Amino acid sequence: MNKNRRTFIKNMALAGGCAYFSLSPTRLLGEEGEKRIAPMERVDDNSLNYKQTIIILKKAYMREIQAHLAYTKFSLKALEEGYSNIAYLFKSFAVAESIHGRNFRNALVSLGEQPISPAEKIEVLSTKENLGQAISLELKEIDIYYPEHIRTIKAEEHWNSITAVSHALASEKQHEHLLQKMKKGTGIFWSMLKQKIEGEDVAFFICQVCGSTLTEIPDICPICGKPNSFYKEIEKAK
Numbered sequence: 701m702n703k704n705r706r707t708f709i710k711n712m713a714l715a716g717g718c719a720y721f722s723l724s725p726t727r728l729l730g731e732e733g734e735k736r737i738a739p740m741e742r743v744d745d746n747s748l749n750y751k752q753t754i755i756i757l758k759k760a761y762m763r764e765i766q767a768h769l770a771y772t773k774f775s776l777k778a779l780e781e782g783y784s785n786i787a788y789l790f791k792s793f794a795v796a797e798s799i800h801g802r803n804f805r806n807a808l809v810s811l812g813e814q815p816i817s818p819a820e821k822i823e824v825l826s827t828k829e830n831l832g833q834a835i836s837l838e839l840k841e842i843d844i845y846y847p848e849h850i851r852t853i854k855a856e857e858h859w860n861s862i863t864a865v866s867h868a869l870a871s872e873k874q875h876e877h878l879l880q881k882m883k884k885g886t887g888i889f890w891s892m893l894k895q896k897i898e899g900e901d902v903a904f905f906i907c908q909v910c911g912s913t914l915t916e917i918p919d920i921c922p923i924c925g926k927p928n929s930f931y932k933e934i935e936k937a938k
């Protein structure tokens with residue numbers, strides 16, 4: 701290997717920019733094998749070294765896009781039924797889910813893979829029922845899917861993917877918290893719930909890096925640690 705290429709690979713590994721370079725070619729193929737490494741071979745190496753990560757990223761991407769589509773429809777349904785704040789909540793969640801989807805897509809592309817879009821099958825019920833659907837969706841993400849995903853992909857050490865999945869999990873926790881907060885103190889009666897939600901002047905702000913969803917702009921993002929300039933106020937649903 702010529703000196704320039706060796707230095708380049710070493711610098712990339714040091715910078716931690718591309719996980720591929722963190723495995724030295726010598727470790728992968730031996731002294732003889734490193735001569736055979738060509739850029740075209742990276743994809744094959746990735747599909748071997750990050751097999752589980754790729755499977756999980758594809759699954760998570762599909763679920764996030766599915767959630768994005770569902771929340772967009774729930775938002776329209778809420779508007780139709782006259783619940784503008786609930787429509788706004790769903791619209792904001794839809795934005796956050798698309799940010800998670802984008803992050804998973806980017807991680808897949810960096811591994812030489814393409815995401816697969818979900819076949820759209822979304823049941824839109826009444827807004828009251830859609831809120832219930834949203835809570836159970838978020839709970840599944842928090843309690844089952846994402847913790848499982850993190851456990852599975854940790855061993856493969858593709859840190860961009862681990863970060864993307866961890867950020868999505870933290871953001872879904874915020875969603876679930878917001879949904880529960882809306883219900884809190886209103887009892888179990890829908891009429892009281894909708895009165896409370898619709899009576900509030902609410903605003904949603906979303907971190908464009910990680911999808912963090914908050915009702916106030918923080919000093920720094922509590923999930924990804926980026927400055928608050930990455931937060932965008934979501935426009936009301938209309």
Ligand SMILES: [Zn+2]
Pocket residue numbers: 907908909910911912921922923924925926
């Ligand atoms: Zn963030």
